[in-house]
Amino acid sequence: MAEVLRLDGVTKSYGSGEVETEVLHGIDLVLEQGEFAALIGPSGSGKSTLLNLIGLLDRPKYGRLSIQGEEASQLEEAELTRLRGRAIGFVFQYHYLIAEFTALENVMMPMLVERGRPDAEMQKRAESLLEKVGLLQWKDSRATNISGGQQQRVAIARALAMNPALVLADEPTGNLDTHTADGVFELMREVNLSNRTTFLIVTHDPRLAARCDRIIELVDGRIVSDRPNTRT
Numbered sequence: 001m002a003e004v005l006r007l008d009g010v011t012k013s014y015g016s017g018e019v020e021t022e023v024l025h026g027i028d029l030v031l032e033q034g035e036f037a038a039l040i041g042p043s044g045s046g047k048s049t050l051l052n053l054i055g056l057l058d059r060p061k062y063g064r065l066s067i068q069g070e071e072a073s074q075l076e077e078a079e080l081t082r083l084r085g086r087a088i089g090f091v092f093q094y095h096y097l098i099a100e101f102t103a104l105e106n107v108m109m110p111m112l113v114e115r116g117r118p119d120a121e122m123q124k125r126a127e128s129l130l131e132k133v134g135l136l137q138w139k140d141s142r143a144t145n146i147s148g149g150q151q152q153r154v155a156i157a158r159a160l161a162m163n164p165a166l167v168l169a170d171e172p173t174g175n176l177d178t179h180t181a182d183g184v185f186e187l188m189r190e191v192n193l194s195n196r197t198t199f200l201i202v203t204h205d206p207r208l209a210a211r212c213d214r215i216i217e218l219v220d221g222r223i224v225s226d227r228p229n230t231r232t
């Protein structure tokens, strides 16, 4: 199986000198293509910090981190940005859609950033992604004129725009009611199964974690348990 992510002995500290505090202590983690994993743990255990490192938004203090075999610590900022854009999709608790843009334009954004100018192919791909998330008929609606669940579906379509190997989702259903959360979660699962996209999902919701294939638990900056979930 292809390895999408590898962390060896990754640490992260905040502050410096006497006030430096290590919040991640020697994280080892491998995610293979097609995995659907939950990252759980109490508030302050380091989940978002770990997601930021994996998402190449921040750098570890020590240790090695590679995405699709590319060792990130060796890369310059510009190369990191390129790797991030190509390999990783992000879904956050708040969707961060651009309010003035339509659903279609929001989904096209990552492709525009990469290629500079809109073209017909980009538009076709954005339309097919919106179709996949069940929102093609809303493509010309402004991001603010659709419901919270629909906004999060657009955010998922946007995360998939560059066909990433890995999607990092930080409390993707945290703002949604149970029914809508279930729909958004199902959608991520469908994408995982149909494209073999790897998902790492931070969640506080034990119901959702229980529907992932693997549950990784972080406590005080350490992985204290990492187990396959047999209940799915």
Ligand SMILES: Nc1ncnc2c1ncn2[C@@H]1O[C@H](COP(=O)(O)OP(=O)(O)OP(=O)(O)O)[C@@H](O)[C@H]1O
Residues within 6 Å of the ligand: 014, 015, 023, 041, 042, 043, 044, 045, 046, 047, 048, 049, 050
């Ligand atoms: N920018 C920062 N500067 C200093 N300390 C930080 C910073 N970000 C996080 N921390 C600290 O690092 C630790 C881990 O925080 P982190 O946000 O990663 O935890 P979390 O598990 O995601 O929590 P939550 O579930 O509440 O989002 C906490 O002790 C937090 O106070």
